[in-house]
Amino acid sequence: MPAQPPKALKPRKTPSQPRSRVTVDAIFEATIQVLLSQGMVGLTSTGVAERAGVSVGTMYQYFPNKQSLVYALNERFLTTLAERVEATCAQMHGRPVAEAAEALIDTYWAAKTERPELTRALYRSVAELETDALLHAFATRVDKATTDMFCRASDFSSPDASEVNVLLTTVIYGSVRNVFERGLGPEEILGLKSELKAMCRAYLATVGK
Amino acid sequence: MPAQPPKALKPRKTPSQPRSRVTVDAIFEATIQVLLSQGMVGLTSTGVAERAGVSVGTMYQYFPNKQSLVYALNERFLTTLAERVEATCAQMHGRPVAEAAEALIDTYWAAKTERPELTRALYRSVAELETDALLHAFATRVDKATTDMFCRASDFSSPDASEVNVLLTTVIYGSVRNVFERGLGPEEILGLKSELKAMCRAYLATVGK
Amino acid sequence: MPAQPPKALKPRKTPSQPRSRVTVDAIFEATIQVLLSQGMVGLTSTGVAERAGVSVGTMYQYFPNKQSLVYALNERFLTTLAERVEATCAQMHGRPVAEAAEALIDTYWAAKTERPELTRALYRSVAELETDALLHAFATRVDKATTDMFCRASDFSSPDASEVNVLLTTVIYGSVRNVFERGLGPEEILGLKSELKAMCRAYLATVGK
Amino acid sequence: MPAQPPKALKPRKTPSQPRSRVTVDAIFEATIQVLLSQGMVGLTSTGVAERAGVSVGTMYQYFPNKQSLVYALNERFLTTLAERVEATCAQMHGRPVAEAAEALIDTYWAAKTERPELTRALYRSVAELETDALLHAFATRVDKATTDMFCRASDFSSPDASEVNVLLTTVIYGSVRNVFERGLGPEEILGLKSELKAMCRAYLATVGK
DNA sequence: GATGAATGAGTATTCATTCAT
DNA sequence: TATGAATGAATACTCATTCAT
Structure with missing residues (x-):
């Protein structure tokens, strides 16, 4: 589904090292959790990062902005x-x-x-x-x-x-x-x-x- | 459509006087305009009020919050x-x-x-x-x-x-x-x-x- | 000194009501104070607003961004x-x-x-x-x-x-x-x-x- | 120009080995490039390191902080x-x-x-x-x-x-x-x-x- | 009733710096 | 020694909402 995501939504870097991959997966899972419990409105960057057990900075290393996550x-x-x-x-x-x-x-x-x-x-x-x-x-x-x-x-x-x-x-x-x-x-x-x-x-x- | 709107979304007062009715209609029309041109994200209370030619304060007299508008x-x-x-x-x-x-x-x-x-x-x-x-x-x-x-x-x-x-x-x-x-x-x-x-x-x- | 300030730096609204004028003056004075005591680096929007005894929001009502202040x-x-x-x-x-x-x-x-x-x-x-x-x-x-x-x-x-x-x-x-x-x-x-x-x-x- | 640089700005180690010297020179050159193209505001440590073809870590080996670079x-x-x-x-x-x-x-x-x-x-x-x-x-x-x-x-x-x-x-x-x-x-x-x-x-x- | 100045909690995002590998 | 993933404090800025005039 290439779809050329609107450039602003493209992930920043694709995780290659195993450590990164784990991190990205955790972020994905956290996004789902938050989305389910708080809805789109309650989906804050800090909230997701926290739930993922990751710092905001790390999250932004992989996703240029909140939308790109969803x-x-x-x-x-x-x-x-x-x-x-x-x-x-x-x-x-x-x-x-x-x-x-x-x-x-x-x-x-x-x-x-x-x-x-x-x-x-x-x-x-x-x-x-x-x-x-x-x-x-x-x-x-x-x-x-x-x-x-x-x-x-x-x-x-x-x-x-x-x-x-x-x-x-x-x-x-x-x-x-x-x-x-x-x-x-x-x-x-x-x-x-x-x-x-x-x-x-x-x-x-x-x-x- | 009674529908018992979640109390927070109920309009504050139903306009009966003609002047009020005009105001409310203007607000509705403005909401549509803004919705069309800026999307849900760009729909700000001040924006709508401005477009409607009404002060925010007045708008809040009829709609208790932004959601209630939409x-x-x-x-x-x-x-x-x-x-x-x-x-x-x-x-x-x-x-x-x-x-x-x-x-x-x-x-x-x-x-x-x-x-x-x-x-x-x-x-x-x-x-x-x-x-x-x-x-x-x-x-x-x-x-x-x-x-x-x-x-x-x-x-x-x-x-x-x-x-x-x-x-x-x-x-x-x-x-x-x-x-x-x-x-x-x-x-x-x-x-x-x-x-x-x-x-x-x-x-x-x-x-x- | 019209100078057409780069649009991003133009003040947002010129205070006309006396209340506004006082506010703007307070902001100016606060900016100077902060500039003198903390230097350009320490000049934060909250810092200036606080010193001016005004809320950030108010400040942003008159100045579109920090630079515009200076x-x-x-x-x-x-x-x-x-x-x-x-x-x-x-x-x-x-x-x-x-x-x-x-x-x-x-x-x-x-x-x-x-x-x-x-x-x-x-x-x-x-x-x-x-x-x-x-x-x-x-x-x-x-x-x-x-x-x-x-x-x-x-x-x-x-x-x-x-x-x-x-x-x-x-x-x-x-x-x-x-x-x-x-x-x-x-x-x-x-x-x-x-x-x-x-x-x-x-x-x-x-x-x- | 001894000048006793404020201690925080002193370079960390003076490069003596040829390899280091090359690195430091690259960093300097990168700093200039970034300064010219992005100005002081766009001068980020990662940006300079990238331009210099060096990792941030390495850069910090020679310069204790961003200011020290400039x-x-x-x-x-x-x-x-x-x-x-x-x-x-x-x-x-x-x-x-x-x-x-x-x-x-x-x-x-x-x-x-x-x-x-x-x-x-x-x-x-x-x-x-x-x-x-x-x-x-x-x-x-x-x-x-x-x-x-x-x-x-x-x-x-x-x-x-x-x-x-x-x-x-x-x-x-x-x-x-x-x-x-x-x-x-x-x-x-x-x-x-x-x-x-x-x-x-x-x-x-x-x-x- | 109407106004719009003031509020300030809330959030996205950046970036210098560290440190495990 | 070099790397770059991870950190998180710091900050600009928005916008729904209130309330004195």
Whole structure:
């Protein structure tokens, strides 16, 4: 997810020595902790450094400013998410479209639901960052994998795979986000998820003909 | 949208005198302007007051703190949105479900798209507020209207209207949000919208039987 | 001394209300005190504000940054100095050049010597500021007055008044500065001053013929 | 220039081994570069070390703190300057005072003008250091040479050589400094220099009798 | 009611200096 | 001896909020 982070957000130096690596990891973990407990507002540079057991100065050696911290965090999670989606896509090559769509739903849903609080925090954090480039890079990368998956589906015959892809991904990603926004309960979520699958199946059945 | 705003966010006094009303409107308009030009970060109380041609002191007479400003702004827009959705729902009573769903899509989409920058700004602003209650109240109010519309549809026979409602609204609201997040172009958006309608139709055709 | 202060150094608002005026004066006085006791290095924003019996915030309401404080201080003193030189020049119109030169020496010397520590502090402060424009404006203004004075001298017959003026002022202003740099004692200073006058007389006697 | 540098400013070890000498020279050169490009404000220890291709740690082996760097730089230049003045003085023994004075002007002027930007930077740097001792040592050393030169002049008959010396050096050194402060152009400078010589001649002609 | 001067807690960020490797 | 990661004290500056006029 190169994405050319807005220069001001690029990490300062990539840790090579083992000592550095430990330090950077600690900072990342601390950022998450603080983000979860205090929210974006309570995320102060001293707070993070303290939690990481590191001095502020050290933190600034690796991250040029507070934003870059959260930016890097988002980048990390989006990269992981992209990888998981790609893995699923690869696995579903040659399978029926409906199954492919369902697999995508499962993967994306799982990834976002594993640490719900963190997901929520990151969703919020994005609002205060200039993450357009980041999100765009993510979308491009993932779109490629999913479009590919749909194209290669055993029963896919739509003329415009890209159009189908945009619809499905928009609906899926959007629904997940909306679920977090509404704060639905677990049972509702399950029901919703299976209905969403049904919806995709119904749509694909229509399109394919 | 009663929603019991977290007490700290409640406007101080509801303006009844005409002079006050003008003042409050000016403040609202200024808030929007600043939000659009400087973003949530650049939204300072003095900045808004200045733009509104009012002294800070006066502003604090109507809004107990900065958040309450943005909170009220969101409330306003959500109320308008709710009203529009309700109007649509009322109008669609007794019509086929598919048409109802499409009308909902059109209305919601239009409302969010009219001032895209403002929509984007408000989406972002929400992340920094404690708007759970607000959003929940909106959801409840609107859900009632849409569920009602679906129930009364001429051809609706699903056992669980509420389940259908949750799915449709989640998908619709979520998709719109995702469109803003991805920054899709106008043509893509149009295509997406019509496909979304097709998807809903396909799903409802399945469910109804 | 308009001098268009580098925009970053321009005062934020000019105090009009009496309350403000008092505040600004207090800040000025505090700046001098701190400058004298701690030097340019010890001049911290909180330090000045504290000494002025004012909050930092108030200080920043009038001065956009620390430098602007010292800049304004220099501006003040240069303006006063310019006025005094101009007064002297006006008074010496039509008198012999030598007398005019001596009067200039006396005035300049007196102005710089009255509060030697402050003079020293300001000389030093200039080094850390972008005062080129300020100094240039001062030079231009004062040069006009002195050149004029020399031109109108009863016995001035040199073809190039401006050249004479540059020499004399450079020598005088430079000597004064050097005196502060060397840290000469009071008696040495007195001797130096009278010798400097003799030197100017001797030079002018040569030039005039 | 013994000058007893304030103990905190004394270099830590005088490099004797060739390797050290190279290091120290690199540091000096880097200091000058940074001083020229970033000014006294941008002169950070890490910045200098980096430019010198040395680690901070190494730099601190030779200079106990940042000031000492600049202090040493000034010392170096003042020493060179003193040597050049002494050489000139030695050469002018037994020559007429006027010529001696002119030679002094030429030498001093040349030394300060060769690298004008560096001269300017050093002039400024002095303001932030406790250089009184340094400057005093320089003055004493150079005064001795110049006074001596004037005493031995073929036509010098003034009762008080020291008084003459103070005047001449103050005027000369001060004028040069003022030239830098005013930012005069090259032609103006040339004219000024020759007029300054004329002035000294005129004065000495008077004094000698 | 309205004003806007004053407040000051709160925070990001820098940079000289140290010291374990 | 050299290195450069880590330190943390120091400081400029902002901005929500109050309250005397």
